[in-house]
Amino acid sequence: MGSGLVYQGLNEAISAIVPDVSVVVPIHNEVESLPLLIEAIASTLSSSQISYEIICVDDGSNDGSGEFLRQEAQARSDLKAVILRRNYGQTAAMAAGFHYALGKAIVSLDADLQNDPADIPMLLAKLDEGYDLVSGWRQKRQDGAINRLLPSKIANWLIRRTTGVNIHDYGCSLKAYRAELLADMNLYGELHRFLPTLAYIEGARITEIPVRHHPRRFGRSKYGIWRTFRVLMDLLTILFMKRFLTRPMHVFGLLGLISMVSGTLIGIYLTFIKLAFGEMIGNRPLLILAVLLLVTGVQLFCFGLLAELLMRTYHESQGRPIYRVREVVAKNVN
Numbered sequence: 001m002g003s004g005l006v007y008q009g010l011n012e013a014i015s016a017i018v019p020d021v022s023v024v025v026p027i028h029n030e031v032e033s034l035p036l037l038i039e040a041i042a043s044t045l046s047s048s049q050i051s052y053e054i055i056c057v058d059d060g061s062n063d064g065s066g067e068f069l070r071q072e073a074q075a076r077s078d079l080k081a082v083i084l085r086r087n088y089g090q091t092a093a094m095a096a097g098f099h100y101a102l103g104k105a106i107v108s109l110d111a112d113l114q115n116d117p118a119d120i121p122m123l124l125a126k127l128d129e130g131y132d133l134v135s136g137w138r139q140k141r142q143d144g145a146i147n148r149l150l151p152s153k154i155a156n157w158l159i160r161r162t163t164g165v166n167i168h169d170y171g172c173s174l175k176a177y178r179a180e181l182l183a184d185m186n187l188y189g190e191l192h193r194f195l196p197t198l199a200y201i202e203g204a205r206i207t208e209i210p211v212r213h214h215p216r217r218f219g220r221s222k223y224g225i226w227r228t229f230r231v232l233m234d235l236l237t238i239l240f241m242k243r244f245l246t247r248p249m250h251v252f253g254l255l256g257l258i259s260m261v262s263g264t265l266i267g268i269y270l271t272f273i274k275l276a277f278g279e280m281i282g283n284r285p286l287l288i289l290a291v292l293l294l295v296t297g298v299q300l301f302c303f304g305l306l307a308e309l310l311m312r313t314y315h316e317s318q319g320r321p322i323y324r325v326r327e328v329v330a331k332n333v334n
């Protein structure tokens with residue numbers, strides 16, 4: 001009886017610290033949207049009886065967003081403001097938000113009211129069905145057709161085809177994650193849009209649901225057409241990580257070996273015709289090819305070995321195991 005009360009007290013204390021959800025918002029110059037956004041998140045979640053915290057990350061704004069957040073965070077208990085020293089970009093801002101999030105689930109969304117906070121409970125319900133990541137799908141996206149929708153369609157198709165993670169809208173910021181999943185992932189560059197792929201590498205269960213999308217009401221988009229190219233470069237990094245992170249020698253070693261063997265064979269052929277038939281081989285393009293193949297082969301091979309060393313350092317320095325455990329089932333858990 002007494003211990004029951006203690007447990008109940010403990011549970012209450014824990015749920016005061018660990019909310020059901022942390023809502024993470026990266027912000028760069030969105031001061032007009034912020035009051036509406038914070039109100040919309042707070043009213044949706046409190047009316048659905050979901051305990052929450054809002055983590056607003058000011059990513060080097062110069063329009064007063066930072067000052068506004070600082071004041072609000074002192075006035076209300078459901079808001080944490082994380083103010084970055086300068087503008088680092090959306091991915092870094094999100095990573096900072098994830099770092100300070102204490103919730104059991106984490107939802108990310110844009111500050112510009114293009115994503116609708118009213119969709120959050122639906123995403124959380126989907127997480128509860130047993131998924132680790134639920135991604136929003138802006139079926140009726142409200143952005144320019146030529147400069148945004150077309151590149152995004154192509155990029156999404158390419159990412160879908162190459163990574164094998166079947167969701168339609170990688171670019172949608174409105175996503176929900178189980179907290180343990182995010183704790184296992186590191187973000188670099190502009191990799192936030194590849195979070196589903198990174199999650200897939202970590203063995204996550206992933207799904208998507210259609211969400212609302214509104215036109216931008218205030219301010220301007222921070223991106224233009226150039227983003228498409230950066231996304232493509234990031235895609236290469238991601239592909240490599242997905243395939244060969246734990247076995248770089250399988251790709252570089254194999255290529256190096258093929259190159260070395262073909263170089264050697266051509267070299268033997270040339271030596272043979274030189275010795276047996278006394279032909280001139282000094283001026284033959286084939287000789288250059290043989291040398292080129294041998295040299296690149298050796299280089300690729302050595303590069304593979306170096307990559308193996310780097311990969312081991314990557315895993316060991318961070319104490320990152322090469323596997324992820326979903327659960328351990330045992331009758332007696334010690």
Ligand code: UDP
Nearest residue numbers: 026027028059089090093110111112221222
């Ligand atoms: N953002 C940020 N740092 C940046 C650029 C953007 O935190 O350097 C935030 C921005 O305030 C918004 C979100 O990232 O909340 C998405 O940006 P935006 O709406 O401009 O992108 P779009 O919706 O046009 O793709």
Ligand code: MG
Nearest residue numbers: 110112114221
């Ligand atoms: Mg936007």
